[in-house]
Amino acid sequence: MKLEVHLFAGLFCNNEELDCxxxxxxxxxxxxxxxxxxxxxxxxxxLPYELIYMxxxxxxxxxxxxxxxxxxxxxxxxxxx
Amino acid sequence: MKIVRVNMTNLSxxxxxxPQKWANLGGRALTSAIVAQEVDPVCHPLGKKNKLVFAPGxxxxxxxxxxGRMSVGAKSPLTGGIKESNSGGSAAQKLARxxxxxxxxxxxxxxxxxxxxxxxxxxAKLQEETDLVGKGNYEVIDTLSRRHGKNIGVIxxxxxxxxxxxxxxxxxxxxHGYIRSAGRGGLGAVxxxxxxxxxxxxxxxxxxxxxxxxxxFRQAAKTFAQALKEHPVTGQGLPTYGTNVLxxxxxxxxxxxxxxxxxxxxxGANKISGETMYEYITTRKxxxxxxxxxxxxxxxxxxxxxxxxxxVTAGFEYETIWGFGAVCCVDDLDIIAQADRICxxxxxxxxxxxxxxxxAMEGGVLPFGDGQKMLAILEEIKKGTYLGRIIGxxxxxxxxxxxVSRVAVxxxxxxxxxxxxxxxxxxxxxxxxxxxxxxTAGYAVTSNILNVGGHVGPLAKEGNIELxxxxxxATAGIDSAGLCVFVAFSMLDKxxxxxxxxxxxEAISGKEFTYDHMLGLGRFVLKTEIDFNRAAGLxxxxxRLPEFFEEEIPPHNTxxxxxxxxxxxxxxxxxxEVKSPPAEVWMAPEDEPxxxxxxxxx
Ligand code: SF4
Numbered sequence: 001m002k003l004e005v006h007l008f009a010g011l012f013c014n015n016e017e018l019d020c021x022x023x024x025x026x027x028x029x030x031x032x033x034x035x036x037x038x039x040x041x042x043x044x045x046x047l048p049y050e051l052i053y054m055x056x057x058x059x060x061x062x063x064x065x066x067x068x069x070x071x072x073x074x075x076x077x078x079x080x081x
Numbered sequence: 082m083k084i085v086r087v088n089m090t091n092l093s094x095x096x097x098x099x100p101q102k103w104a105n106l107g108g109r110a111l112t113s114a115i116v117a118q119e120v121d122p123v124c125h126p127l128g129k130k131n132k133l134v135f136a137p138g139x140x141x142x143x144x145x146x147x148x149g150r151m152s153v154g155a156k157s158p159l160t161g162g163i164k165e166s167n168s169g170g171s172a173a174q175k176l177a178r179x180x181x182x183x184x185x186x187x188x189x190x191x192x193x194x195x196x197x198x199x200x201x202x203x204x205a206k207l208q209e210e211t212d213l214v215g216k217g218n219y220e221v222i223d224t225l226s227r228r229h230g231k232n233i234g235v236i237x238x239x240x241x242x243x244x245x246x247x248x249x250x251x252x253x254x255x256x257h258g259y260i261r262s263a264g265r266g267g268l269g270a271v272x273x274x275x276x277x278x279x280x281x282x283x284x285x286x287x288x289x290x291x292x293x294x295x296x297x298f299r300q301a302a303k304t305f306a307q308a309l310k311e312h313p314v315t316g317q318g319l320p321t322y323g324t325n326v327l328x329x330x331x332x333x334x335x336x337x338x339x340x341x342x343x344x345x346x347x348x349g350a351n352k353i354s355g356e357t358m359y360e361y362i363t364t365r366k367x368x369x370x371x372x373x374x375x376x377x378x379x380x381x382x383x384x385x386x387x388x389x390x391x392x393v394t395a396g397f398e399y400e401t402i403w404g405f406g407a408v409c410c411v412d413d414l415d416i417i418a419q420a421d422r423i424c425x426x427x428x429x430x431x432x433x434x435x436x437x438x439x440x441a442m443e444g445g446v447l448p449f450g451d452g453q454k455m456l457a458i459l460e461e462i463k464k465g466t467y468l469g470r471i472i473g474x475x476x477x478x479x480x481x482x483x484x485v486s487r488v489a490v491x492x493x494x495x496x497x498x499x500x501x502x503x504x505x506x507x508x509x510x511x512x513x514x515x516x517x518x519x520x521t522a523g524y525a526v527t528s529n530i531l532n533v534g535g536h537v538g539p540l541a542k543e544g545n546i547e548l549x550x551x552x553x554x555a556t557a558g559i560d561s562a563g564l565c566v567f568v569a570f571s572m573l574d575k576x577x578x579x580x581x582x583x584x585x586x587e588a589i590s591g592k593e594f595t596y597d598h599m600l601g602l603g604r605f606v607l608k609t610e611i612d613f614n615r616a617a618g619l620x621x622x623x624x625r626l627p628e629f630f631e632e633e634i635p636p637h638n639t640x641x642x643x644x645x646x647x648x649x650x651x652x653x654x655x656x657x658e659v660k661s662p663p664a665e666v667w668m669a670p671e672d673e674p675x676x677x678x679x680x681x682x683x
Contacts, residue, residue, distance in 0.1 A: 008329045009322060009356060025351075049313045052532050057335040057346075057636055059536065073333040079314035079531050079570045080324030080355075080381070080399050081524050 001068035003028055007045070008075045014044035030066065037062040039072065049077055082182040082291075085205060087198060089275045090129065090188030094198070094205040099182050105590055107139030109165040110561035110606045111183055112154025116163055117609045119185070122616035126158035126267075127245060127274040129189040135176065135236070135280075136184075138563010142177025142290040143298070145585050146306040147565040149173045149374030151253065157266035159247045159433070159475055160492040160517040162614040162623075164266035167560055169373030170253030175234035175282035176200075177290050190276035195243075201283035210278045215240065217426035217463070218252045218260055221279055226258060234282030239428025242269030244465045246473035248433035249273065252425065255373045259384070259395035264430040265494065265519060267475075293591030301584035305568075306378050308578035312571040314533065319381040319567060320370045324399040326355035327498075327526075328406075334530050334539065335636045336503035339407045340449055341439040342489050342496070345503045345634050349412025353402050358385070358414060366390050379567055385418050394422040400520070403498035404435025409442060409455060416452035423459040429473060434462070436476040436495035444483030487629045492517035492619060501626055502634045502641050504529045504539045509549035509643065512624050513651040515610035521566050523553035527573060534573030540639050542647070550651045554603035561602055562586060608655050624648050 006025050007013065013020040020026040030039060036053055040046060040062065053060045054073040066072070082104075084097045103111055112134040124130035133155045140148035151173035157164035176184065179200055190196065197210040213221050218239045225235050235254035242249040249269030250262045292298045309315045318326055328350050331337045335345035351357060362369045368384040373396060382396045397418060405411060405420040424431045438455055441447060446468070447454040461469030471482050476495040480488030489496040494517025501508025506525025514522035525548050529539035537544040559566055562582065571578040579596060586594040614623075625648070630641035 006329075006333070008333075008354075009318065009326050050532070052330070054330075054333050057333055058540070059334075059530070059532070059538075073330075075330050075333075076318065077313035077532065078318035078322070078326045078330060079527070079533060079567070080319065080327040081521060081526065081566065 001030060001032055001066070003030060003039070003066060004069070004071045006071070006073045007043075008073065009078050011045055011074055011076060015042060018043070034066050035062070036060060036064045036066060036072070039066060040074070045074065047076065051076060052078070082180050084183045084185060085181050085200070086185045086187065087207065088188045089186060089190040089196070089277070092190065092196070092207055094207055103182070105139070105592070106561065107141070107182065108136055108150065108152040108561040108563045109154070109167065109557060110602055111136040112152045112165050113163060113606055113609045113613075115183060115185060116154045116156065117613045120156050122156070122613050123618065124156060126156045126161070126271060131156050131271060131274070133186040133268065133271045133275055134183055135172070136182065137173035137177040139561060140585055140589060141173040141563040143292060143589065144376065145298075145302050146309055146376060146378045147568050148563045149376055150560070150563045150565055151176065151263070152560060153251055153263040153268050155268055155271045156617065157268070157517070158245075158270050159267040160494050160619070162492060162515055162517065162617050162619045163610045164268060164516065165560065166251070166263040166265045166268055168251070168253045168261045168263040169377070169565065170255045170261035171234045171374055172236050172253045172282060173563060174374060174376075175284040178284040178287040179282065180287070186272070186275045186277060189274065195276050195278040197278055198280045199283070200280065202286050214278055215243065218428050219426050222254050222258060222260070225279065225281055229281055229283060231258065234284070235279060236282070237279035237428070238269045238272050239426060240463055240465065241427045241429035241473055242273040244470060244473065245270040245273050246429065246462070246470065247478065248430045248437065248473055248475045250428050250430045252428050256375055257371070257395070260425045261373050261396055262425070262428075262430070264432065266517065269428050292589050294588040298585060298588035301581045301588060304577060305581035305585065308575045308581060309378050309568060309571050312575060312578070314531075314570040315379045315567060319379050322355035322359055323369070323381050323383050323397070325358050325397065325402050327399045328354040328402065329356065330530060331499060334503060335634070336500045336530070336539065337403065337407050338489070338496075338498065338500045340410050341408060341443050341487055342500060342629070342634070345500050346636055347407035347410070347412075349410075350407065352412045353406040353414050353417060355399075358397070358402075361414060362386070371395065377565065379565070381567060387415060387418075393418045394425060397421055400498045401431040401435070404432050405455065408435060408439045410450040411452040411455060413452050416456065419456055420459055423456070423463065427459075427463045429462060432497050433475045433495045434459070434472065436489055437472045437479040440476045440479045440485050440488050441472060441483060443487055444479070444485040446483060488627060490518060491626060492623050494518045499526055500634055502630055502639045503637055505542060505643075506537060506539065506545040506548045508626060508641060509545050509648065509651060510553060512626050512643070512648050513549065514553060515607065515614050521556065523549045523556055524566065524569070525549050525552055527552070527570070533570050540637055542643060546647060546650050553607060554600055557603035557606035558599040561606060604655060607652065611652060611655065621645065621649055
């Protein structure tokens with residue numbers, strides 16, 4: 001299935017084996033039933049702190065099972081105001 | 082510590098002892114307490130009965146991290162209610178070191194005359210000013226820095242203030258010479274009505290701010306600084322990208338108000354985002370990380386240069402970029418930076434002005450997305466043309482003049498950069514804060530979107546009344562301490578940061594201060610402000626969002642669905658409560674004399 005992925009605030013695809021290596025906005029194919037957690041591992045995004053995940057504009061946790069055409073947004077902890 | 086009272090009618094400056102009941106207050110608690118006690122709630126905001134009050138926070142002037150915030154209070158000409166607007170820059174620290182707990186400007190001078198006030202260790206001098214009248218803030222600050230040396234503190238108004246525009250702000254020099262603003266509610270117009278063009282603050286030779294338990298204070302300051310540095314938001318996100326890092330996440334969450342609050346996503350978001358701005362700043366040799374006062378360990382500010390590497394603006398904030406960007410459909414960061422520079426120079430609130438321009442776009446005065454015409458309108462504000470004066474009086478006035486019903490205001494103050502239908506906790510804050518639509522009054526974006534301090538869903542009503550209420554109470558306490566509101570990111574997540582703040586307040590006063598006292602202080606502030614507003618005629622009916630928020634907003638197609646009764650729950654218990662808060666040790670009995678006898682300074 002196909003995902004639309006957007007990585008923000010310094011995050012980028014950090015897996016050299018993927019075509020999207022180094023990119024922040026890309027589409028990618030993943031197997032059915034891939035979880036968000038697996039996607040984070042695949043993109044090699046693991047950091048010492050919790051990231052913020054949004055699927056189609058809604059906050060989500062890592063156990064979420066991805067669906068075809070999901071728009072995935074991943075952010076490090078950020079704030080402002 | 083003392084109160085300095087400047088009477089513009091007879092041009093006198095007097096010092097007074099601080100009444101016991103105000104002895105432990107500072108910042109917002111003090112400005113609101115003074116305004117509530119001394120200003121007739123039904124007075125004309127630009128008339129002789131209004132007063133303008135400056136107060137450094139309780140911790141300002143000390144080595145406590147991020148404690149250099151100054152509150153400015155008055156009856157607001159924009160909202161008609163009580164106003165507290167706070168700012169960084171060096172003024173709070175200098176006022177505190179001069180031993181000034183509050184500076185009260187009252188009365189009215191002879192029509193058309195302007196004055197300057199100079200405060201130093203040995204003198205308080207009020208003088209007629211002619212040279213700098215009509216000048217913008219950058220020129221005022223440059224001239225005064227040459228005249229008094231670069232360490233001089235400056236509080237000033239630009240042309241927008243002189244025209245008494247309802248969106249005029251008060252500008253404060255930071256210690257690099259750039260401009261910070263007490264932005265909201267038209268306080269620049271109040272300062273102008275008092276005939277005060279600027280205040281200079283010279284703290285040379287002043288003793289340190291008194292601290293009852295210095296060793297305990299030092300330890301707590303260290304722990305607090307550490308906690309701020311360790312939290313990923315205050316230690317990494319804010320210093321790197323500034324507040325503008327929010328463009329992408331609020332856009333992704335569908336809450337970035339676009340084209341005058343029609344949509345929650347902006348196609349040009351990435352072009353105006355914090356990430357793009359960081360790239361511009363670094364390639365153009367600006368400064369991505371910069372602080373607005375000495376002792377700020379977060380440093381969310383930045384210096385933004387143009388393509389040729391020339392300085393354009395500093396302190397380039399998310400709300401400004403959203404305002405001159407998404408809500409007006411302008412996707413050019415350099416145009417937005419120009420807009421910010423003009424607003425800083427003429428001394429006008431960027432949020433109010435941007436929403437007023439979006440309202441003018443709605444009314445057909447200029448097309449959405451026309452950045453050059455937007456800049457031209459800002460120049461009209463500077464010149465004081467009729468169109469400039471309309472826009473400079475904010476979104477509500479602009480909407481009335483151009484027959485627009487889609488006007489995003491609460492209590493006539495423009496709604497900032499988070500759509501209340503997609504970030505509902507924020508909507509509750511806009512509707513119910515005594516300030517008019519103010520995002521900082523109870524920043525529910527934390528739990529709604531940012532994963533800080535727990536999670537409350539942004540799209541449904543559940544939990545958002547309670548969230549906004551708790552944040553509004555805690556924020557009123559933080560605003561009184563003189564802490565930058567961004568410390569809350571760390572305080573909400575790290576118990577040691579919260580403890581450290583309580584320890585700092587305990588050590589400075591020598592009196593017990595717990596989290597309950599902080600909440601007591603916050604409740605006292607809100608109760609004082611709500612009571613003033615009720616007496617000024619801002620009743621429950623004013624705690625509403627405009628009716629167009631009943632429309633759905635894409636992408637989530639949510640509406641504003643809180644009923645008036647639900648919104649009244651936010652402060653229902655406060656309205657019943659007697660004024661004396663649980664923090665008795667911090668408050669004195671109500672039977673203090675209204676004003677102490679005054680003594681001449683000279
Ligand atoms: S974090 Fe930003 S706004 Fe707060 S005190 Fe520091 S520079 Fe000023």
